[in-house]
Amino acid sequence: MIGSDVRMENYRVLLADRMSLRIRPADVVLTRNAIMWMEVEKSWKPSAGVSGTACWRTVQVCEIVAVRRTEDEAQENTQTQKPNWRSKQHLLQYPYSFTVSYVKRSGQHQWRCSDVTFYCADCELCDLWIQVTNEQLALLANRPKSLLVYINPYGGKRQGKYIYEQKVAPVFRRAGISTDVIVTERANHARDHLKTEANLDKYDGVVCVGGDGMFSEILHGLVSRTQSDHKVDQDQPDAELVPCSLRIGIIPAGSTDCICFATTGTIDPVTSALHIVVGDSQPMDVCSVHHNNGFLRYCVSMLGYGFYGDMLTDSETKRWLGPARYDLSGIKTFLNHNYYEGTVSFLPAEENLGSPRDKLLCRSGCLVCQHKSAIKDKHSETSEEREKPGSDSWRAICGKFIAINAANISCACPRSPKGLSPSAHLADGSTDLILVRECSRLDFFKHLLRHTNKEDQFDHSFVEVHRVRKFRFQPNHDSMVILEQDEPHKEGGPPPLYSSQPIPQFNADSNWNCDGEILPHTAIQVSVQCQLIRLFARGIEEQQQQQALLEEPCTLLAFNQNTDY
Numbered sequence: 001m002i003g004s005d006v007r008m009e010n011y012r013v014l015l016a017d018r019m020s021l022r023i024r025p026a027d028v029v030l031t032r033n034a035i036m037w038m039e040v041e042k043s044w045k046p047s048a049g050v051s052g053t054a055c056w057r058t059v060q061v062c063e064i065v066a067v068r069r070t071e072d073e074a075q076e077n078t079q080t081q082k083p084n085w086r087s088k089q090h091l092l093q094y095p096y097s098f099t100v101s102y103v104k105r106s107g108q109h110q111w112r113c114s115d116v117t118f119y120c121a122d123c124e125l126c127d128l129w130i131q132v133t134n135e136q137l138a139l140l141a142n143r144p145k146s147l148l149v150y151i152n153p154y155g156g157k158r159q160g161k162y163i164y165e166q167k168v169a170p171v172f173r174r175a176g177i178s179t180d181v182i183v184t185e186r187a188n189h190a191r192d193h194l195k196t197e198a199n200l201d202k203y204d205g206v207v208c209v210g211g212d213g214m215f216s217e218i219l220h221g222l223v224s225r226t227q228s229d230h231k232v233d234q235d236q237p238d239a240e241l242v243p244c245s246l247r248i249g250i251i252p253a254g255s256t257d258c259i260c261f262a263t264t265g266t267i268d269p270v271t272s273a274l275h276i277v278v279g280d281s282q283p284m285d286v287c288s289v290h291h292n293n294g295f296l297r298y299c300v301s302m303l304g305y306g307f308y309g310d311m312l313t314d315s316e317t318k319r320w321l322g323p324a325r326y327d328l329s330g331i332k333t334f335l336n337h338n339y340y341e342g343t344v345s346f347l348p349a350e351e352n353l354g355s356p357r358d359k360l361l362c363r364s365g366c367l368v369c370q371h372k373s374a375i376k377d378k379h380s381e382t383s384e385e386r387e388k389p390g391s392d393s394w395r396a397i398c399g400k401f402i403a404i405n406a407a408n409i410s411c412a413c414p415r416s417p418k419g420l421s422p423s424a425h426l427a428d429g430s431t432d433l434i435l436v437r438e439c440s441r442l443d444f445f446k447h448l449l450r451h452t453n454k455e456d457q458f459d460h461s462f463v464e465v466h467r468v469r470k471f472r473f474q475p476n477h478d479s480m481v482i483l484e485q486d487e488p489h490k491e492g493g494p495p496p497l498y499s500s501q502p503i504p505q506f507n508a509d510s511n512w513n514c515d516g517e518i519l520p521h522t523a524i525q526v527s528v529q530c531q532l533i534r535l536f537a538r539g540i541e542e543q544q545q546q547q548a549l550l551e552e553p554c555t556l557l558a559f560n561q562n563t564d565y
């Protein structure tokens with residue numbers, strides 16, 4: 001029975017009805033890929049009274065969280081829920097039980113951990129089911145067993161610790177995942193620990209509890225550590241970076257949580273925990289940002305100059321306001337209506353990557369990203385030549401801009417459900433460069449409004465968008481005046497990347513907002529590093545994909561009220 005093609009079937013196992021604790025016989029089948037059992041869906045019609053439809057429920061083995069003995073739980077339930085006499089009799093007759101915890105989709109991309117309990121009369125049979133199901137789970141090699149978790153207690157609404165302890169840790173415990181948890185004590189604690197101290201051999205992944213800023217710390221720690229372990233010099237803009245072997249999980253507890261939203265379709269800690277448990281893997285592009293051939297930062301979501309740079313600079317003085325700081329600073333920045341002069345030059349992406357204006361959304365199993373993954377290693381000398389700045393392939397645009405945004409992913413988030421560039425891809429090796437030229441306040445308002453609705457945000461004469469592999473920005477410095485700068489940056493020393501000093505205020509330059517952090521330079525070179533990292537995620541599931549997996553039951557037989565089951 002337990003051969004290579006595992007199939008346990010035709011056992012009449014009792015199924016507990018969680019609400020009424022009525023117990024009824026049910027067929028349960030375990031195959032190599034799925035566990036299936038028959039359930040009864042009840043309905044009531046005035047003409048026919050209560051009727052029921054028996055149907056098969058199916059859970060893929062890869063979406064089972066855990067399986068365990070449940071006698072104790074069942075006894076507790078019996079005491080608290082006062083079962084009817086028939087249930088009591090059944091429990092005496094079928095005292096052995098096991099519970100399967102599994103992923104249940106509850107709409108809007110949210111996942112929940114649901115339980116189903118099976119009862120039987122035979123202790124050995126019960127143990128056999130647990131053993132075989134566990135053997136099936138053990139074959140799933142991509143599931144993490146040990147995780148390093150960093151919690152930012154001050155991100156978003158300061159709920160990080162509570163969210164982890166109450167909602168996430170119980171799911172990890174149930175799945176038998178061991179964790180080492182570090183609550184950060186200062187900004188960059190997680191980054192520095194990952195970069196130099198952490199013994200990463202012990203872990204199958206790193207989890208951050210916080211917002212995009214906290215994710216950025218983990219990203220910098222892991223990518224820098226990987227490069228230094230492989231002796232790759234990050235300061236070289238053309239260096240071939242080594243992809244990180246550990247996956248990153250994001251438990252959303254920040255203000256924007258755009259990376260979590262754009263990779264799972266929701267910002268829900270339990271959903272994220274379950275994506276980690278089942279061992280999902282989503283490759284992601286990372287932009288490397290340099291200034292004068294010196295490394296500045298990595299970016300995964302948005303690089304924004306002008307509107308989003310000014311908004312962020314202003315919001316940093318209002319951190320105490322929590323997520324609302326962005327709205328207040330957004331309105332203030334909108335009213336200021338500044339524009340900035342400069343030259344943007346860029347290397348367009350290959351045509352087969354589509355265009356930011358097509359309607360091909362990046363969804364779970366995206367073919368564009370998969371194709372990129374397949375051809376990633378075939379980088380030829382001719383393409384290297386083509387990529388050098390100054391070659392014919394590069395284009396330059398000079399002008400006055402209200403905003404220059406590079407959306408590496410859609411940047412969808414609750415504030416903007418489709419994001420800044422709805423068709424951007426997570427792992428195609430390109431970023432969508434959106435140039436918003438000088439325009440009236442009303443026109444800019446119309447453009448911003450389109451971040452929040454279904455209209456084409458690029459369908460304005462003052463907006464243009466390009467899918468690019470690299471770009472550079474050079475501000476027009478002629479009219480630059482520095483209003484305030486505490487300490488000039490010392491030549492030869494490291495740039496003040498994570499400075500706690502006040503950000504210099506220019507009246508002719510904006511700042512770059514890089515995943516929610518302010519860059520210390522305005523002239524930058526950006527290069528997309530294709531699929532440099534992997535997240536515990538699978539991309540946003542299509543509505544149809546979700547529907548198919550919402551355990552759509554298939555009807556087998558119908559019964560009426562009097563049927564004894």
Ligand SMILES: CCCCCCCCCCCCC/C=C/[C@@H](O)[C@H](CO)NC(=O)CCCCCCCCCCCCCCC
Pocket residue numbers: 211212213255256257258301302308311312326327330331334411413415416420445448449451452513514515516517
């Ligand atoms: C007319 C309504 C316009 C609403 C426009 C909403 C646009 C929302 C676009 C969100 C794009 C998120 C991109 C991701 C950026 C993250 O890497 C970064 C780090 O977390 N977050 C931010 O920079 C934080 C970004 C937060 C942006 C909030 C901007 C709010 C703007 C409000 C402007 C109102 C004008 C109304 C005038 C009467």
Ligand SMILES: Nc1ncnc2c1ncn2[C@@H]1O[C@H](COP(=O)(O)OP(=O)(O)OP(=O)(O)O)[C@@H](O)[C@H]1O
Pocket residue numbers: 151152153154155156157183184185186187188189209210211212213214215217253254255256257258516
């Ligand atoms: N213990 C700590 N004390 C102070 N700052 C911290 C600590 N741990 C992390 N940080 C910093 O807090 C900043 C913000 O954190 P986080 O991203 O979690 O929340 P957020 O800014 O509210 O959300 P979002 O980035 O989604 O807008 C990060 O840049 C991170 O470096």
Ligand SMILES: [Ca+2]
Pocket residue numbers: 285408409424425426427428429430431
């Ligand atoms: Ca991309």
